[in-house]
Amino acid sequence: MGYLLAVFLGALLFACSSSEPPDDAVHVVHTKGEVGPIMARYLDRAIDKAEDTSARLVVIELDTPGGLSTSMEEIVKRILEADVPIAVYVTPPGGKAASAGTFIAMAAHIAAMAPNTRIGAASAVNADGSDIEGALGRKIENDAVALIRALAEERGRNADWAESAVRDAVADNAEEAARVGAVDLVAPTLDDLLASQEGRVIRLREGVTFQLTGITTAERYEVDLSTWERILAVLANPTLASILISLGFLGVIFELSNPGLFLPGVFGAIAIILGFLGLGVLPVNTVGIVLIALALLLFALELAVPSGGILGAGGVVALLIGGVVAFAGQPAEVQPNRIVIGILLFFVIGMFVALAVGLARFRKLEGKIGADALVGQVAVARTRLSPEGYVWVQGERWRASLESGAANEGERLRVTGADGLFLKVQKEHEE
Numbered sequence: 001m002g003y004l005l006a007v008f009l010g011a012l013l014f015a016c017s018s019s020e021p022p023d024d025a026v027h028v029v030h031t032k033g034e035v036g037p038i039m040a041r042y043l044d045r046a047i048d049k050a051e052d053t054s055a056r057l058v059v060i061e062l063d064t065p066g067g068l069s070t071s072m073e074e075i076v077k078r079i080l081e082a083d084v085p086i087a088v089y090v091t092p093p094g095g096k097a098a099s100a101g102t103f104i105a106m107a108a109h110i111a112a113m114a115p116n117t118r119i120g121a122a123s124a125v126n127a128d129g130s131d132i133e134g135a136l137g138r139k140i141e142n143d144a145v146a147l148i149r150a151l152a153e154e155r156g157r158n159a160d161w162a163e164s165a166v167r168d169a170v171a172d173n174a175e176e177a178a179r180v181g182a183v184d185l186v187a188p189t190l191d192d193l194l195a196s197q198e199g200r201v202i203r204l205r206e207g208v209t210f211q212l213t214g215i216t217t218a219e220r221y222e223v224d225l226s227t228w229e230r231i232l233a234v235l236a237n238p239t240l241a242s243i244l245i246s247l248g249f250l251g252v253i254f255e256l257s258n259p260g261l262f263l264p265g266v267f268g269a270i271a272i273i274l275g276f277l278g279l280g281v282l283p284v285n286t287v288g289i290v291l292i293a294l295a296l297l298l299f300a301l302e303l304a305v306p307s308g309g310i311l312g313a314g315g316v317v318a319l320l321i322g323g324v325v326a327f328a329g330q331p332a333e334v335q336p337n338r339i340v341i342g343i344l345l346f347f348v349i350g351m352f353v354a355l356a357v358g359l360a361r362f363r364k365l366e367g368k369i370g371a372d373a374l375v376g377q378v379a380v381a382r383t384r385l386s387p388e389g390y391v392w393v394q395g396e397r398w399r400a401s402l403e404s405g406a407a408n409e410g411e412r413l414r415v416t417g418a419d420g421l422f423l424k425v426q427k428e429h430e431e
Contacts (some may be wrong), residue, residue: 021049021221024214026194027058029223035067035100037281038225038233040074046223050084056215057197059087059190060108066099069124069144070283076107076151085109085202085210089193090117090174090183098122102165103144106151109202111183112193113174119182120171122148141166158182191216235278238327238336244275246344249296250351256300272296279326288326295319316349374398379413379425391425400425 021027029046031039043060050058079086087110090097095117097105102122105111113119124132124140132140144166152162158181164170165182174186187193194215202210225233235241251268255261279289298315323345327335379391379400386406391398391413400413400423407413407427417424 021053021055021223022219023053024056025053025219025221026215027055027221027223028190029058029060031060032063032095035064035075035104036071036236037068037283038229038236039064039067040071040078041232042225042229043075044078045226045229047078047082047084047086049223051082055084055221056218057085057087057194057212058082059089059193060104061089061091061190062097062101062104063091063095064097064099064101064104066101066122068283069100072100072103073147075104076147079104079107080154080205083204085204085212087112087193087197089187089190090114090119091190093117098171102162103148103151105183106148106155106157106162109155109204110193110197110200111155111157112185112187113177113183115174115186115188117174118171119174119177120165121169122165123167123169152182157184232278232281235274236281237278238282238284239340241275241278241282242336242341242344244271244278245292245296246348248272248275249299249348252296252300253351284326285328288322288324288328291318291322291325295322312353319345319348374415374423375418377415378428379415379423381407381409381411381413384408385413385425391423393423398423402426 027046027050029043031043033039046060047058049055086108088097088105088108089112090101090105091114093114093116095114097113097117097119098121100122102119105119122144124137124144145163148162148166149159152159161170161172161177161180161182172180172182174183177183178186185193185196187196197212198214198216200212202212204210235244248268248271251264251271253268255265255268276289276293295315295318298311298318302312302315323341374393377393379393379398381389382392382397383389384406385391385400385402387402387404389400389402389407391400393415399421400415402413403416403424403426405427407425412428413425414428415423416426
């Protein structure tokens with residue numbers, strides 16, 4: 001068993017590790033899908049690795065419909081702070097750098113597009129896709145315009161087009177974007193991109209320049225998602241995280257109601273940890289996560305400590321408020337499926353209520369065991385009682401004492417009390 005565990009851990013470490021890149025290489029980073037925390041983490045690691053190995057150029061192959069503005073701003077800041085040249089290459093044909101992707105392309109030292117790709121449509125919208133109205137909408141729009149104009153002017157691109165991409169959701173194909181100066185060039189392949197930039201002097205920041213030499217012949221290093229980032233990418237799904245937390249809670253509750261099974265408890269604990277790990281990656285409100293964790297704690301305490309339902313009711317309130325607070329005001333990408341959440345809440349609260357009611361009934365009965373549980377039951381005299389003798393109650397023979405008078409064998413009696421293993425009975429009178 002220990003040998004198998006060592007082999008498993010070794011394989012896991014090998015999978016999580018990655019080969020070290022050579023010095024002076026061209027690093028190629030593949031980003032596809034929505035802009036989010038995982039992409040920001042991935043690009044930050046890729047740029048760090050390029051800086052550590054004195055890479056000649058980092059090429060970010062980008063294909064995104066947009067995503068979270070918070071993650072986009074993290075990526076933009078990292079590109080602006082980079083000590084190596086960054087090229088954003090919108091590819092493959094048919095791909096796009098829309099919405100948040102437009103900002104990322106504008107931040108790059110080199111902005112290139114493959115034929116039949118598009119860029120723009122960077123207007124901010126609500127989680128449901130509708131326009132943001134009122135002062136809040138103007139505030140968000142003006143802030144985005146200020147950022148994208150600053151990026152375009154810093155890189156010598158068409159700032160007016162960049163502003164129209166935000167204010168009017170303007171979008172263009174590769175050829176038109178290059179013609180109006182929104183991007184630097186159209187390159188059918190990565191080789192064409194590198195050949196066109198050979199010898200170009202890149203301004204990293206004020207007073208710091210970098211000349212691109214030998215990039216066509218330099219070794220290329222592919223930077224892929226790490227195993228841990230792939231795991232986080234799966235867990236960082238709000239619906240999946242909610243399902244894991246709910247199933248984990250049900251497993252823990254089942255373990256508490258049936259001690260000694262172990263499997264439901266272990267599964268539940270792992271599922272809860274994975275669920276909170278997924279929520280921790282997403283830009284959700286921390287207060288909401290704390291309230292959800294508090295709700296699970298209150299539910300568990302209600303099953304362990306009789307509170308008359310106060311702890312359980314508090315758990316229900318904390319769960320509902322936590323769910324609202326955690327995802328309030330977040331984009332659609334960060335919000336779980338409401339139908340799924342409704343079904344999960346129904347089952348979680350329903351199972352908890354059923355277990356709580358069952359435990360409440362058990363607590364009322366658990367004091368009445370042995371002779372005490374026979375009080376009020378009908379007994380039949382097995383011998384003459386004058387006043388002591390034996391009676392038959394619920395299929396068992398008990399020693400009993402008649403409170404008054406005497407009773408013959410076969411008479412019906414009523415148990416009125418118990419003293420240890422000795423019953424007190426009286427005659428049963430018919431009305």
